Amino acid sequence: ERARDILEDAAERGRNRLGVEAMDLLDAYGIPTPQGNVVNSPGDAQQIARDIGDDVVMKIVSPDILHKSDIGGVEVGVAPEDVRDTFEDLVVRARNYQQDATILGVQVQEMVDLESGTETILGVNRDPQFGPLVLFGLGGIFVEVLEDTTVRVAPVSEPEATAMLDEIDSAPLLRGARGRDRVDESAIVETVQRLSQLVTDFPAILELDINPLVAAPDGATAVDLRLTID
Ligand code: ADP
Ligand code: MG
Known part of the structure; x- marks a missing residue:
């Protein structure tokens, strides 16, 4: 309901690009934000x-x-x-x-504590054939340099979201390699599913990026948001 209001309000104002002012959209779907x-x-x-x-x-x-x-x-x-x-x-x-x-x-x-957390990216793109594609990978320099990402068609089930985590090459970084803290993987899995539900519910969302989603030992927090609506 709250998500619908935010998107309708933006449409009425003729805004098709939204940023951090639309963080409540994530909040409405139970995705933690600062x-x-x-x-x-x-x-x-x-x-x-x-x-x-x-x-x-x-x-x-x-x-x-x-x-x-x-x-x-x-x-x-x-x-x-x-x-x-x-x-x-x-x-x-x-x-x-x-x-x-x-x-x-x-x-x-x-x-948000970036020391104990790892910056990941969670995105959505709408494919004319497959519908909304959910992308997950490491954020920051990793996403640009390594292009270490993985994609699923929404809605993404729990086993699929878990598989996405397993799939990226840098998965060990999330699991405590190099003296890093092991992040809360279930929080990422949960966030992937919630985001996939959001874009399934609202076909008007053409593109969406959470960059970074900070994955930490005690949860995952969406720190930045950018989206394009129809
Ligand atoms: P943009 O991507 O448009 O430059 P961001 O909101 O992603 O803006 O901020 C840029 C960077 O600043 C982030 O990638 C992150 O490293 C850092 N940052 C942003 N917000 C926070 C926050 N709440 N806590 C800690 N670091 C943050
Ligand atoms: Mg950003």
């Missing part, structure tokens, strides 16, 4: 940071900016006293990048 919110003023940003009660991550929210960190649109580990200035900085950088960019606000987000 605590946080999109705000429109430095004061509101500070209030959210105060609620979070720790250093935060701040991201520009704009349909015209697809890769936020490429333009300096992501600040990780922002101390409470720097939140106001960082809000202004992010908006200035977005304007410098594109004068007339639509800026929906700044997302203030709880920090």
Whole structure:
């Protein structure tokens, strides 16, 4: 119901590209996301940071900016006293990048521990013949360099989602190789299924990327989101 509202609202506004402002879509399907919110003023940003009660991550929210960190649109580990200035900085950088960019606000987000976690990617593409394809692989530099990903047609069953995990070459990295922490594999399997349910329920979702989905010993958290709707 909540997911339907978000997608209908976007369609009414003529928006077909959505980003972190649509995180509630994942929330509605029980996919964990960091605590946080999109705000429109430095004061509101500070209030959210105060609620979070720790250093935060701040991201520009704009349909015209697809890769936020490429333009300096992501600040990780922002101390409470720097939140106001960082809000202004992010908006200035977005304007410098594109004068007339639509800026929906700044997302203030709880920090996710990347030390004990591994960045993975979970994506969806709609194939004209097979329907929605769900892709899983390691995130960050791994996804670009190694192209170590695997794909299934949605809806993805639990055994299939488990098989996806087994299939990628870097599976040992998720299982404690190289002194890394063993991640919660069942949380990834659960997330794959939930996402596959979301895109099965909403054919209007043409493309969707969670990059990264941070897989940690105690769960998996979707930290970034980008999607295209019909
Ligand atoms: P984009 O992909 O548009 O550049 P992201 O939201 O993915 O923006 O942020 C870029 C990178 O910043 C992520 O890949 C991750 O390494 C880091 N990051 C983003 N959000 C968080 C967070 N909440 N906690 C910790 N690290 C984060
Ligand atoms: Mg990202």
